[in-house]
Amino acid sequence: MEAIRTRTLPPEFIAREAQQERPPDLTSRLNTWYARLAAANPAADIEAGESCGARLIIPDDPEWPTQLDQLGMSRPLGLWAHGTADLRFSCLKSVAVVGARAATSYGSHVAAEFGIGLSESGWTVVSGGAFGVDGAAHKGALAAGSPTVVVLACGVDVCYPSSHDTLFAAVRKQGVVISECPPGVHPTRARFLIRNRLIAALSRGTVVVEAAVRSGALNTATHALSLNRHLGAVPGPITSSMSAGCHRLLRERKAVCVTSPEDMIDLVGVLGEDLASQTRAPIFPRDKLNEPTKRVLDAVPARGGAGPASIAVAAGVGLDATLSALGGLAAAGYIERTTNGWRLRKQTTAYRKAPDSAALAPPPTPEPDPTDTPPAPDDFPTPEIERRPHTVSERDDFLRG
Amino acid sequence: MEAIRTRTLPPEFIAREAQQERPPDLTSRLNTWYARLAAANPAADIEAGESCGARLIIPDDPEWPTQLDQLGMSRPLGLWAHGTADLRFSCLKSVAVVGARAATSYGSHVAAEFGIGLSESGWTVVSGGAFGVDGAAHKGALAAGSPTVVVLACGVDVCYPSSHDTLFAAVRKQGVVISECPPGVHPTRARFLIRNRLIAALSRGTVVVEAAVRSGALNTATHALSLNRHLGAVPGPITSSMSAGCHRLLRERKAVCVTSPEDMIDLVGVLGEDLASQTRAPIFPRDKLNEPTKRVLDAVPARGGAGPASIAVAAGVGLDATLSALGGLAAAGYIERTTNGWRLRKQTTAYRKAPDSAALAPPPTPEPDPTDTPPAPDDFPTPEIERRPHTVSERDDFLRG
Structure with missing residues (x-):
């Protein structure tokens, strides 16, 4: 920070960067950061956040979800939270339900079923705020009465997509909407990808409900694996391209086949406490x-x-x-x-x-x-x-x- | 044989059996076998087989599929074959496509697609003769021009199910219908289970297209695993009970997720010769x-x-x-x-x-x-x-x- 403000880099930092294979042009990057610093106004951010009812949670706060510390260098500096639920407490037993925005009716149905099933068993759903799987999972969770956590790629006061305003209002009442972006920031492609690491890191495991072979949900899945969290994938018809990403995760044995919320709880739960009953063949x-x-x-x-x-x-x-x-x-x-x-x-x-x-x-x-x-x-x-x-x-x- | 005919057991056999934890009542079993021997008429079997156009293949015949020798003690004594295709040659590159008799339209569609895809790539389909997945796989394989192998649980002259007579006639022209039962024998529950080991043993790998949690196809899958053959399972909607058996195989990591005939060939094929191209994400x-x-x-x-x-x-x-x-x-x-x-x-x-x-x-x-x-x-x-x-x-x- 100080280095950016004064536009002089500490000599030890320059020495460390110079050891890399292709040392970056530090002066050029410093100038870029300096230009961005001029546009930053932390005091105004705090004010804007407070005026819309959001709170800023930073590490060591009682509400800070300590599992984010596993992100190491990419741990967020702070999180804006808007809603009644306690973020740390809500995420103690949580599952990330992720999937395609352009979900099929099958994907939306399954996401809602998972939202309901997890919520009924006392598990919190963590997901983004998009259409399709994200929205259906939150709606299911809200219907069954447990808190749900929406992680946005924009400011918590920005409603994206805009027609999810009633959903986000309901989440603020029963759960919490969070973001690492300050109020007023709009989503960009890069922010969605950066946001995905939070969804994976907040929850005990991630289940991919529907994903094409090229899908943001698979990015979240990669984060979950790199954080050593459990990863589940819901199979679907092989004739559906929206399940192809899930099937690839299964084929590569990166994900466990998950066919019900109980399957997922069995995967992430504590042995003896959350063990799911196994599907039994009927007895004639x-x-x-x-x-x-x-x-x-x-x-x-x-x-x-x-x-x-x-x-x-x-x-x-x-x-x-x-x-x-x-x-x-x-x-x-x-x-x-x-x-x-x-x-x-x-x-x-x-x-x-x-x-x-x-x-x-x-x-x-x-x-x-x-x-x-x-x-x-x-x-x-x-x-x-x-x-x-x-x-x-x-x-x-x-x-x- | 001789022991049954004379109703006297060799002493060394009695001694070996007596060492078991619960020695069987040998006399009672011998009497049972003796009663069955009276009903047997091998000469009439051979005559009945020849009159219907079938041939008897025994080990060491040029047409004997030597992979059956891996069955050890449960290797069949011989196989009745009816059809133009050479059994051994047809099974060199073969995949067992198995699944539910009461297949859904999705299962039948997938089975037919696998039959077509395998056949077009020069792979032989091995399956039973039932409705549903078996029949659809054979029909697909016939349409694409490769031989196909029907393994029956009854005599090769018995048409079970009876409405598959035109299918079996087409298989006899382009492939081969086989059975270890002599002509005239009707199928029983036990014979279907015994038959399944042949389907697994004849082919390089088995793919389960659709199976409920209690399904004969899972019995074939168990045989494939115990013979160290490849096992694939086709996923389906989690809302379909006819895919629940496949999902369980995937969840227990017994089977590999297979979403296309190419996936299956990739699994059973020779490296470099049959390698399937990987699904690629689209590039924008x-x-x-x-x-x-x-x-x-x-x-x-x-x-x-x-x-x-x-x-x-x-x-x-x-x-x-x-x-x-x-x-x-x-x-x-x-x-x-x-x-x-x-x-x-x-x-x-x-x-x-x-x-x-x-x-x-x-x-x-x-x-x-x-x-x-x-x-x-x-x-x-x-x-x-x-x-x-x-x-x-x-x-x-x-x-x-």
Whole structure:
């Protein structure tokens, strides 16, 4: 500062810069800075900020988010904040939801869902103030009642885009709008890119909802990775160019595939505290049958009918065990006896109309006959190849007539 | 075989089995096998196969695909093949395209695109014969002219599903239909699972196009992984349950994100021979401007106008370099001079109506003025935070009035 004001550089700074491969023309740069200094008026900035209701937060303030210190040399000198929420407290558990301005309806839907889901779980959304993903994520978060943080690339008193004035007003009531630019500054291309590092640094992790291969959201993603924050990407149709950037992050294994707010909380959350429940495959009543009973059920024909002996051969289960399993399956409503032998019952009645009826309950495990010893499920070859070292079934198929 | 026929087990086999934690009831299992042996008629199988036009391929035959030997104990004893294509040769460069029977229109579209793309690049599609992804992949592959391999879970003379008879007939003409089941055998649940290991083992890699969290395609994926084959998964909308299985494979980093046939060939192909071209971000004319010229362009207002001095301060570029850049930008049609100073030209004229006109060509690099030394682009701080250790722009924004 002093160096710029007096237009003389400290000798040690000149010496350090001269060691670089291509030493910059320091005099020319100093002159540029001097010209900019003349236009600066910090006192007027403070006044303008106060008059619009914003506050200036600087490092060591109680509201300063200390995670920004990880930015090192590029840590902002201060942040203008406008809104009721405490910035530091709001960002303790926060996720950056970023993505394309020109989001598809799918992207906007997903961003809003993430805003709602994160907010409902007590997580703060951090994002820019743009149309598309940014706006949808904030709207979702506001609807679910948690604070949300808008990081602008212009002064906090400048509404860009201008039609987001009601959104920003709502954020100021429930969350906070911040910027490192002083009041009155308008956004430029460069300021958006510089701003993105704040979005990545404020939050515990960043999720990219939709991004083309060339997108500002990928710039935020790069910042998140360089700060060792978690990075998630939401997949989308491969036919959509607005998901191509997300897919590239996934393909290069830079980002984790995130399909729900819970997935993202699982990624950034504290183990044991925020662990998401894993998606489970549905369990069908049939799964609860033991292995020989399942094999018998598979061997019962859907049409016509078959006798117990041929079912036993087809299933590869002993005759006594087969008879026992057939009884159990019939009692549970899986199969029925006709004049031609056993056949499957039509599923329409048993499965669709009365899904909770007793007919759906797993059939009782066939009573072991003392004269026969039905094999325990684990002894029996299962269809999974990993658990079945012998190729009994293939050999069997191969030999059967 | 002999042991089953005579119903006596070799003593060393009994001893080996008895060492297991839970020794199976060998006598009961032997009786089961004996009952099945009675139903087997290999001579009739061969005759039935030949009468329908199928051939039996066994290990050491010239047509035997030796990659199946990696299945170890679960290698099939033989394969019935029906079709004109040579099985071994067809599978040298092959990809398994698998997925849900109940595919969405998105899944069917993607499967067909993969079939076409792989086939056009000389790769063979290996898949089952089901509706949905299997059928769409085969149809795409047939349309593009390469052989395709259908692996059935029933005899090659059994058409399951029956409405795929014309598809299978077309595959027999251009590719080959195979099965390890002898002719006449009908599919069962267990046979589908056993069949899946063949699809994984025949191909160099497997791509899952669409799969619910509980899907046979994930069984094939597990086989591919256990055989150390490449595994790809096609992402889809997170709102679609038919993509949930693919997303889980991606999230658990078991599969690579695959968004095109080229991506898949890149994964399974030989380095240097099959390398796919990487998706490139589009390049805009603006990208070709040098760094100070870009900064000057960013500092020119869209409305009203600004003088060179204030533009120079806003851009952080020396006045002489700014004047030179303004001239170049005006000549290239980016900006225009009004009575209020310089402002951006409306993009509609320059960009949309005449995208190839001279106005779009990058402006000439401003001639360096001998009296001023404009900084070389690399010396200048760029908006990317990684390349800019000093927070010049932030400090600048912070100080500006």
